[in-house]
Amino acid sequence: MQTKYNTVKQAIKSQILAGAYEPNQKISSENELMKEFSVSRHTVRVAIGELVNEGWLYREQGSGTFCTDRSIQESRNQQSKKSIAIITTYISDYIFPSIIRGAESYLSENGYQVNLYSTNNDIENEKRILESILSQQTDGVIIEPTKSAFTNPNINYYFNLERTNIPYIMINAFYDELEPICLIMDDEKGGFIQTEHLIKHGHKNIVGFFKTDDIQGIKRMKGYIKAHRKYQIPINPKNIISYYSEEKRTKPKDELEILLSAQTDVPTGLVCYNDELALLLLDVLRDKNLKVPNDISIVGYDDSFLAEASEVKLTTVKHPKNKMGEAAAELIVDLVQKNNQNNKDNKEYETIIYDPELVIRKSTKKISDDET
Known part of the structure; x- marks a missing residue:
């Protein structure tokens, strides 16, 4: 105590x-x-x-x-500082190690020590990490926002980073109110091409699963809706399943079981927030003795190692991973060097948006009109 x-x-x-x-x-x-x-x-x-x-x-x-005035103290130690903090929602699983490896490789080659932090997508953890970074001598920060779909209660800490002249950039998502430099995917387009792929394969009863405490999920849901509108396919409200990070291992599975137990309107296609979720839903389909893609098609997102690790190779949307991590590292180093040299040039740093690409494998198939 x-x-x-x-x-x-x-x-x-x-x-x-x-x-x-x-x-x-x-x-x-x-x-x-x-x-x-x-x-x-x-x-x-x-x-x-x-x-x-x-x-x-x-x-x-x-x-x-x-x-x-800690900025005076820090400037005295400027020569000994060469440290970049990387904050992600998760560190050790899914696509995050690949993103971190891309960043670490470039930063270490340029003489920077890398300090890794994980928020576990928890706002209080983010607050503690930001306090720790502001307490230390850090040159710059690469941040994956926590619960980016919501207004951030830690915004003052970001203002303090700006006030103390510590550059930061965001990856995968961003806090809209801060308008930061960021590296993101076009997630709306990603959700669109996931859904469009199934629609073009004859599917009309498509369930979408979206994690909505992160802005990526909101954007992917928007893409899902746009694809239905473009092809004039009505959306059953029951077919949009939203969930928060804390529910990711339970709610989507429970909701899918309910939909599959119905006597009518059984879905023929699933659009998943990511590959991790797709594998969890494959367990439900297996328990129901449903075959992928013969009975139901499924599309993932991120093209993670999981996409090829399951018994069914997933059709999925490609995420830049290593490429994003390396580009983030290059950008933060450029900002730090400009900062340290008191460079007053008017160079504009723009957000980098990666175009999504569908990787087609074995988890989807065309269906005939009498199957819909």
Whole structure:
């Protein structure tokens, strides 16, 4: 259990990192802090004392306690800094190792130490990681946003990155309110070509599964809807299955079982948020004694190693993976070098959007009119 003074200390530190106090701004008085945290004056003084000793605050006799300008401290150590932080939603599974390898390879060749972080797509984890990065000497940050479909409660930490002149870019998704430089796929088009492929194969009863706490899922759902509209195929509302990250191993499977148990309108095609989900749904189809693609067709997304690891080789949308990671590394290094050289040129850095490509394998087939 955390001591009272440490609770006060960490809260003040978090306020500094979130930009609540600007450099050289006076912080709350001892009396105000005592009231805010319901602690004694001694507890407040111990917390403040440690923050002063660690360089977060400084005292002026007769005036109060102030927030240190850490950018001055960091500039003194600029020559020894050569560190890039990479934050992803996940690190060790699915397509993320490939993205990270692409970035790490380029960064290490250019003399940068790489610090890896995983949020597990959790906002509180993202907050702790951003605080850690802002507390250290970091040259730049490559970030995969957490729950990017929602307004980000950690936005002040990104403002503080900007305020302390630490460049950052985003991959796979972005926080729209920040308008950052990012590297993303055209996910709307990706969802469209997934669905169009099935429609052109004669499918009309197509179920789409979309993870909607990330912007990628929202865009892919939009593509799914656009494909139906283009080919004038009505959408059954029951055929759009949305779920959050915490539900990814349960809700899609449960919803598919319900749809497959119906006496009528049994789907003939499935559009999946990613290959990982496609493999989970293959388990449901196997339990129902349904064959892919003879009984039902399925399309994945990302062209991960899973697409060829299953008994049925998945038709899927290709993700740039290594290429995206390397391009992100090149971009962040360019931004860091421009920053370190105080380069004031007006070079514009634009978002990179990768065009999706369908990789056709064995998980889809054409069906005749009497099968629909």
